[in-house]
Amino acid sequence: MIDWLLLAQRPIERPYVGIGLGLGMICIFSFVVLLSALWIWALVDAIRNPRLSDNQRIIWVVVILVTHILGAIIYLAAGRQGDRGRGM
Template identity: 45%
Template sequence: MLVDMLPFLIPVFLIEIALLIFALIDLFKREHIDNNTRIIWAVVIILFGIIGPVIYFIFGRKENPVDID
């Protein structure tokens, strides 16, 4: 039965890994995020599987804050 599902599971697994990698790269490239928030987002991205990166891209990926002087 598992062999029958492989054509479906392999692309899903690859998409999950790609989302995980892209989310972590994006998270660690953003300079305006403090370290505590970054660690929390990294845990969410890694532990929640395919949902974690989606949550990060929807809620955690804000533009750089504007400094008003």
């Protein structure tokens, strides 16, 4: 009876995960850093873009701050030129 109790108290050995977990973490970390850099770049560009009017600048900054990376991607794809860049 005591032998079974001793066996039940042994720690469970975990399988070796290996390099896959470390490599995956590096990839995820790199992806997060790239997305953060893209977000910061879009935010700074929206603030400093001379082609945007003051109202457009405020709207784009709010959109980028509220929607994070999605707003940054939309701004970089559509909003960088502003009205002055489209010939209006």
